Amino acid sequence: MTEPGDRRPIAARNLAVMTRLAGWLIQRQASPNAISGWGMVAGLGAGLALAGTAWLPEAARPLWLLGALGIQLRLLANLLDGMVAVGRGVTSSVGELWNEVPDRVSDSAVLLGLGVAAGNWGLGAAAALAAMATAYIRAMGKAAGAPSDFRGPMAKQQRMALSTALAVWCAVVPLGWSHGIGLPAIVLWVILAGSLLTCWRRLSGTAAALRGRPRA
Known part of the structure; x- marks a missing residue:
């Protein structure tokens, strides 16, 4: 389980419907790790679709x-x-793994799937690697003693928002409007460039935080 003070800031947590849904799951003693696992299944399914x-x-x-x-x-x-x-106030010895690994699998599946859709799996793989690097830098910074850095401009929620918007657009407009201009590839390039910028911002921010930390 991630500590409450070390969680990604998400406004949707405060929505009444989310609170009720979480409460329903809590009443049924749902396992957080199982929820993470089902999220990974959804991410893999999204990539395949x-x-x-x-x-x-x-x-x-x-x-x-x-x-x-x-x-x-x-x-x-x-x-x-x-x-x-x-x-539920529960912790698990492998909770951090369940918190991180399914996210990396899901990110990679979605971006590789977009690469195939764009006719350029290599671009999808590059975007997936850049996305993974943003999480790697955050995790390494945390391990070194810095606060978890969730800054963007291309954090998980921005990557997935762009991917969702692209998918909905491609589903509702004539096919030529999207593939004629190579829109899936354009979105992947934006995700790749934004993820690399995010890596640089997180790396420099984490370094600054560690330099300012009192020495033991």
């Missing part, structure tokens, strides 16, 4: 929508696992 738009172009519209739904379900699980863990 996005890739499927290239493999099965005749079914592209519903697959784009399934991809968007999978991304949002993954984010919902990411939100609820922490709320349930805090609400």
Whole structure:
């Protein structure tokens, strides 16, 4: 479980519907790790659906929508696992692994799926690696004693918001409007560039925090 003071700031935690849903799960003794696992399943499904738009172009519209739904379900699980863990007051010796590993798998699946959809899996892989690097820098900074750095401009929520918006757009407009201008590839380039900028900001911010920390 992530400590309450070391959690990603998410405004949706304060929504009444999220509070009620978390409360319902808490009453049923839901496992935060299981919620994280189901979120990873949703992320993998989203990646497959996005890739499927290239493999099965005749079914592209519903697959784009399934991809968007999978991304949002993954984010919902990411939100609820922490709320349930805090609400139940439970910790786990492997809680931090469940908090981080499913996120990295889901990020990679979605961005690789977008790469296949864009006809450029290498670009998807580059975006996935850059996204993973943002989390790596945050985790290493925390391990070194700095506060967890969740700053953007291309943190998880921004990456997934762009991916969801792209998927919904591609599902509802004529196919030529998106693929004719290479919109999936453009979005991946934006995610790649924004993730690299995020890496630099987190790395410099973490270094500054560690330099200012009193020596033991």
